[in-house]
Amino acid sequence: MRKEKHLEICTDPSRFAIEGGGAGFEAIRFIHEAMPEISASEVDPGVDFLGVRLPHPMFISCMTGGSRGGFEANRLLARTARALGIPVGLGSIRVLFREPALFDHFHVKPIAGDVPVLANIGAVQVRDLARERIFELLRRLEVQALVVHLNPGQELFQPDGDTDFRGLKEALFRLLEESPLPVIVKETGFGIRPGLARELLDAGAAYVDLAGSGGTNWVSVESYRREEDDREAAEELRDWGIPTALLVAASRELGGRVIASGGMRSGLDAAKAAALGAEMVGFALPVIRAVRAGGVDAVIRLFHSFETSFRAAMVLTGSKTIDELRRGTVWMEPAFSARVSAFREVESALHGISPAMKDLPR
Numbered sequence: 077m078r079k080e081k082h083l084e085i086c087t088d089p090s091r092f093a094i095e096g097g098g099a100g101f102e103a104i105r106f107i108h109e110a111m112p113e114i115s116a117s118e119v120d121p122g123v124d125f126l127g128v129r130l131p132h133p134m135f136i137s138c139m140t141g142g143s144r145g146g147f148e149a150n151r152l153l154a155r156t157a158r159a160l161g162i163p164v165g166l167g168s169i170r171v172l173f174r175e176p177a178l179f180d181h182f183h184v185k186p187i188a189g190d191v192p193v194l195a196n197i198g199a200v201q202v203r204d205l206a207r208e209r210i211f212e213l214l215r216r217l218e219v220q221a222l223v224v225h226l227n228p229g230q231e232l233f234q235p236d237g238d239t240d241f242r243g244l245k246e247a248l249f250r251l252l253e254e255s256p257l258p259v260i261v262k263e264t265g266f267g268i269r270p271g272l273a274r275e276l277l278d279a280g281a282a283y284v285d286l287a288g289s290g291g292t293n294w295v296s297v298e299s300y301r302r303e304e305d306d307r308e309a310a311e312e313l314r315d316w317g318i319p320t321a322l323l324v325a326a327s328r329e330l331g332g333r334v335i336a337s338g339g340m341r342s343g344l345d346a347a348k349a350a351a352l353g354a355e356m357v358g359f360a361l362p363v364i365r366a367v368r369a370g371g372v373d374a375v376i377r378l379f380h381s382f383e384t385s386f387r388a389a390m391v392l393t394g395s396k397t398i399d400e401l402r403r404g405t406v407w408m409e410p411a412f413s414a415r416v417s418a419f420r421e422v423e424s425a426l427h428g429i430s431p432a433m434k435d436l437p438r
Contacts (some may be wrong), residue, residue: 083149085297088294098290098319100412101349103321103409104348105407106351106406107404116160121387122398123355124355125192126220127287131160131383133398137151138167138262149364150166150167150182153363154187154188160379163192166195173205173213185219192220193219194260195214196222200244202251211254220258222257222259223258225263228241229265229313229317230295233313234301237298248276258283260284261286262337264294265330267317269318273286273330283335283355286320286334288318288319288322291341320337320340322419324353325408326420326423334353336358342387343386343389348389351401389401411412
């Protein structure tokens with residue numbers, strides 16, 4: 077089964093090399109404050125998201141579903157999210173339109189309690205399914221938002237992929253106009269450029285998850301489902317995409333309507349993304365590996381570690397709140413800063429972006 081094979085590939089790094097070359101956050105550094113003049117007990121990394129006050133801006137990103145292992149992971153991650161007080165994303169609900177009997181596997185709101193639960197569906201399904209059917213399913217699932225994922229790279233290399241991408245933007249914009257729930261638009265690991273992110277936000281998206289490269293490469297994942305002779309082309313795209321750190325740095329003007337995911341591997345990565353303006357930071361691959369290896373307790377330990385380093389970054393920059401963390405606590409290494417500037421110029425020339433986007437601080 078496709079989804080079960082995905083889980084096997086993603087959770088066995090000894091057999092499957094699926095991660096990119098890094099999200100790029102090592103080129104972003106905090107300005108250390110030797111006399112922070114605050115107490116660690118004063119630090120509050122809390123944020124408001126989807127009408128809920130959260131202890132910090134880190135959450136469990138969409139990743140599982142459609143298989144026995146994925147269904148079990150959904151339930152375990154919902155329990156984890158409730159214990160931690162953080163949002164949790166589901167795997168694609170596409171399967172429910174073919175097999176409605178699987179509803180209980182995705183209906184995890186009773187397990188998750190008061191934390192936001194995010195449903196997840198592909199842009200192709202948004203185009204091909206009646207919106208009323210999607211909205212009715214969301215109502216029954218009792219979720220707080222819908223994540224629409226864009227994954228053309230994966231679909232091109234998926235043996236049974238949907239490779240007709242015409243009409244997706246028009247269908248997505250109609251969904252954004254009519255959805256009764258907040259809609260988050262995300263990539264699946266190759267990134268959403270700032271100009272497109274702005275376009276999606278202007279069309280009504282509540283947030284755009286930039287989901288850049290540096291983490292799971294879904295072309296590589298799909299290549300392991302192909303015959304060995306068919307993997308050569310996929311190997312050429314191992315470094316495809318726009319690194320997450322570059323995207324976050326280039327999207328600073330979009331501020332609190334941006335989510336950072338893709339290659340997030342530590343609480344310090346999350347703190348850097350938040351300092352650059354990301355409202356939330358999503359973790360996927362480390363979480364699914366942890367839950368498969370050690371269940372709920374392993375994921376709780378993982379996020380406690382993330383929170384410890386996140387809070388340390390706040391103390392060591394003299395930041396009591398996330399807003400203070402965003403007030404000039406990071407600097408970019410010169411070569412990386414030059415890449416950000418060049419990227420902005422190229423996007424401006426190719427796609428056209430507002431003067432404000434061109435004039436962002438460098």
